[in-house]
Amino acid sequence: MLKLLCEKDTEIISELGKGSVLGTRIICYALSYGFDKSFVDIWASNNALISRFEDVFTLVASSDADFGEINEFLDAVGCCNLVTGSDSVRKLGIYEYELKKAYVYSGKNVVSELVDDLCDEDISEAYSLISSSIPGSFSSERDAYLSFLSDFKYRQNRGFARGKCIRDNSRIAATAVTSAETYNSAVISGVSCRKDLRGTGFGKHIVTALAEELKHEDKEVYVIALNESAQGFYEHIGFTETDKIAYIKRCYNV
Numbered sequence: 001m002l003k004l005l006c007e008k009d010t011e012i013i014s015e016l017g018k019g020s021v022l023g024t025r026i027i028c029y030a031l032s033y034g035f036d037k038s039f040v041d042i043w044a045s046n047n048a049l050i051s052r053f054e055d056v057f058t059l060v061a062s063s064d065a066d067f068g069e070i071n072e073f074l075d076a077v078g079c080c081n082l083v084t085g086s087d088s089v090r091k092l093g094i095y096e097y098e099l100k101k102a103y104v105y106s107g108k109n110v111v112s113e114l115v116d117d118l119c120d121e122d123i124s125e126a127y128s129l130i131s132s133s134i135p136g137s138f139s140s141e142r143d144a145y146l147s148f149l150s151d152f153k154y155r156q157n158r159g160f161a162r163g164k165c166i167r168d169n170s171r172i173a174a175t176a177v178t179s180a181e182t183y184n185s186a187v188i189s190g191v192s193c194r195k196d197l198r199g200t201g202f203g204k205h206i207v208t209a210l211a212e213e214l215k216h217e218d219k220e221v222y223v224i225a226l227n228e229s230a231q232g233f234y235e236h237i238g239f240t241e242t243d244k245i246a247y248i249k250r251c252y253n254v
Helices: 007-017 021-033 067-076 120-133 142-157 202-216 228-236
Strands: 040-044 048-053 056-061 082-085 094-105 115-117 163-168 171-181 185-193 220-225 239-251
Touching: 007 021, 007 040, 007 048, 021 040, 021 048, 021 056, 021 082, 021 142, 021 171, 021 185, 021 220, 021 239, 048 067, 056 067, 067 239, 094 202, 094 228, 115 202, 120 142, 120 163, 120 171, 120 185, 163 202, 171 202, 185 202, 202 220, 202 228, 220 228, 220 239, 228 239
Parallel strands: 056 082, 185 220
Antiparallel strands: 040 048, 048 056, 082 239, 094 220, 094 239, 115 163, 163 171, 171 185
């Protein structure tokens, strides 16, 4: 039976969610927002962990989880957007999904002196660069930016978000942020470089600087490659494939 979790269940969340990019997301929600916010919920059974952040659900489940129950639950709560592992997706009554590769950082790189921390006054410009580079995941709409800003600053103030940037002639040339962080893992996203500066190595510098900083804090560092170009880029700079992630646009019972 899936149970709605509360503050005293933090240990359950950490145990079920550890060691994966999706688990990092869920644990980050729990650490950052607690259990008293209307836009975040976390449920668990013996072998499954599900979170809802606004209208996006995230599922981490072992192979022996009760997917019949999970299907019924997702249908009952009106799940339309779900992120889960590729093994899980085959056991759910779903359609219209895309598989993406997840990677874990395994390299060792020299950190460029070009890279700076992302300051408050940089966030709007950085988001504009991210949304123009990754329009499918980062909308350019004002409400999307405000949602990103609110989440990023809220997590940052609690020590669970950070960003890096490279400047060129006072403008941001490249940027990357953590979309989730816990005490022992992190997910890098929003990796972007200005079109006129691609091929300069700025993309590698920004990602490896952020990854090395997190690695120095003994955190596992994950990324999700949204396309084949990103896959080649991450593999080239020291990331190793660890999992496949399914983005599901609709979820229904079979």
